[in-house]
Amino acid sequence: MFQLATLKNLIPMIVLIIGVLPASPAEAVEPTPDKQVDVDGGVAPQLLQIDKMIAEVWDAYQINPSKPATDSEWCRRVYLDVVGRIPTADEASSFAADNSNTKKQKLIETLLYDDLYTEEFARNWTTVWTNLLIGRTGGTENRSMINREGMQKFLRDSFARNKPYDKFVHQLISATGTTAPGGEDFNGATNFLIDKVNEENASLATAATTKIFLGLQVQCTQCHNHPFNDWKQQKYWEMNAFFRQARAIGQGMQSGMGNVATLTDRDFAGENGNSPDEAEVYYEMRNGLVAVAYPVFVDGTEIDRSGYVSQTNRRTALADLTVKSPYFAKSIVNRMWAHFLGYGFTSPADDLGPHNVPTHPALLDYLGQEFQSNEHDLRQLISWIVLSKPYGLSSRQNKSNVSDDPLLGEPPKFSHFYLRQMQAEQLYESLMATTAGVQRSGSYAEQERVKNEWLQQFNTAFGTDEGGEATSFNGTIPQVLMMFNGDMIKSATSVAQGGLIDTIVRAPMSNAQKVETLFWKGLGRKPKAAELSLAKTLINTNGGNFAEGLRDMWWVILNTNEFIFIH
């Protein structure tokens, strides 16, 4: 599992010491002047607008924003949020040493567009979207038709090529073909709906599609009118009608391929079976009366009622309508904002219903429109968010913005960065990055298998008709037990030959520099004087054994709140 360090891996460390370590001890405290310029010298209008509209709310509440985050903090945040791991010691220290005032711009452009990072970028967003579309437990249960590998292949490809978001979603909604890579007609996108269309008259498909891509939670209205707004049951069933041609056909497990299934569309003759030209859906209202529904989009747009696929492919029609909806653009903006800032403009971030008023409605609308007119380019959206002022603020609160804390039940004002814990996948990738360099052994599939095995220990599926799952990687005792005593941590802190500790001990640098290396690796910053003393103490309690002392220091670093929190 862990790549043995070779001479190759020693070189970056030597380069680090010779050329790249910053000389100034004050580095850790002074942030770069906050000026985001693009390479042509102008500032992107979207950045100006974000900063302006966020600041308006600060003024309205009379709070002052926190000061900017330090370079180390900002750099660590960006790596975790964009490529899903902490920066290596090399990456962190070279960012810190860079004195240009366009370094933030340069870093984000590198992570988004440089070939060196394409694979990691794609892997990170594949993880995020796999969890969203099929869940952490999707495809792991016996009766499932989902082929996880197939899903991830589609996602990886989409993110590596920066496929426009509207095309991406259109494919997911209207996909036909088979689920497993290697099969004929393979279309990884089919894995989104494959487990959601057969049961319960496609209720899962209806709920998931509207929630994930439109930010509209219609599942309550399956049985009764919405409790908080004036959506009626009719609306749910009209959306549900779009899925009635879809059919999933399972072909079981096949060797070398995993779950194989086919997603297809068949002629629908209406629920009574004999009206294919006006193919209707029935539902029962609370008062016992039966009502009828035809496909109508959330904004009231009706489509042809024919159930013949050759006449009207309902899922394709739904996909066409979805990607043009203003909810479409707003919901992805909200979701991405929540990914980077910890909270969206609504709570929850995937509920844009009329009862849920956004904290910054004009900004959400503006960004939605900008996203739409910039070809639904996700990387562009990421750069607007990452280079914005709110994303660059420190998580240290001041007297005036202590009250700005969603954990206290307040809607967020983004006047300081909000602490949040890493996800299990980010922890895994971060540990991989520290111990094995960024290159890993084994094929991609093999690496994923090992990783998924480790991740499964945290996940449980609820096994109800709503899907639903829970993770125990949420800051509780089992997680801490794993960080204290788990095999992966034991491995990471081992003094065995060729491992991280051994490599550092044998490097040609001073003991102080060796301790420093651990801090750059784990926390992306220089150690403080008190922390160097701490390391000395740990070495002493190990009877002067330097390697064992470093081992304890590394264990401590990995177990701190500073390590596990994105701050």
Next chain:
Amino acid sequence: MNRKTPRGMNRRHFMSHLAGASALTGTALALGQTLRANAQEMQRNQKAAILLWMGGGPSSIDLWDMKPGANTGGPFRPISTNGDVQICEHLPMMAQNMDKMSIVRSMSTREADHMRGRYYMHTGYVPNPNVKHPSYGSVIAHQLGTQRPELEIPAFISVGGESEGPGFLGMAYSPFSVNSSGRVRNLNLGISPDRMASRMQALKLMENDFIDQRRGIAANEHAKVLGKTLSLMTSSQMEAFRVEKEPTDVKERYGDTNFGRGCLMARRLVEAGVPFVEVNLGGWDNHQNIFNTLENQKLPELDRGMSALLEDLAQRGMLDSTAVMWMGEFGRTPNINGNTGRDHWARSWSVLAGGAGMKPGVAIGQTNEDGTRVQGQSYSSEDLMATVCKSLDIDLETTFTSTSGRPMKIANSGKLIEGLI
């Protein structure tokens, strides 16, 4: 499971290495709450609650509130019990134990969605984007667990499932989740206790440094969980999880199933002083083929485990101080659907409650001839919570100041269920 006891060092000595690490040890109360609880009362007899959680929403009309004459009644017949009620013929062992539990047949709630129903039945509150309410277990862990300084393992334990979280009470009151085998992963220290203590000392310093930088409550919560984890790792009370140590005949009586083992573990945990244990039995979301599923899978497992637990608690004299509850997110439709199943139904359904001095053997309230409506007074999640809290001598006037500054009564001002308490 080979848990290393700090050899040659008793627990107190080990923990003293961390003297002064107030953020890491002790049971510091969560931020932002006040309570006026009756501490003396509770110390006298160690009260506890066991929640048998039936994930998916179990049918009441086929188990506890039979309607043999109606067209909603289904194929099961009622049988008599040693209480004043009749229950399903496929729960014969429970029929011998209805002198210990009562059936509240008059539950009527409004959440028929799994996630919302789960949240509501676990907290007594409807989901709200601005506040995360604490789960039953977290509330009781907070009220009773903090009064038991000798308890070294978590005060809220969930067997075979994750339950709902602690909300504004903070991470320290999260459920500790374990599967029914009782095996807790990653308990092995792997290094000497002395060395662990020295690591913890260093960790404490770095933790506190970060907390002093005032970046938010989450940093403090992390430190508290570190302390709780350490406490658990070094505790001999971990033995309570080891169900396999029970005599064979006891294990057989509970049943060789996850639920059976879970119930047995609950008894052991309560004996060790844990005030709240939740035991999960899922698979009740029977939208199709319900009668087969119930008769051949769910009911035998439920019947054996639950009856064994009640008998065991009674025999050991523990039933008087232990509240036992049985419920799911909601009930199921009296109307049988086209797939021989029943769908979600919250309008009229049943829960069971007993122990801790609650009146056993009766039915509280009733539904109409076909089970579609409650007749007379109906009850909600808050009402059940209030009743159970009262049975555990928890003051219903107890108020939490939720993190949003709003005071919240412990059982959302639920009323006591008449006839039960």
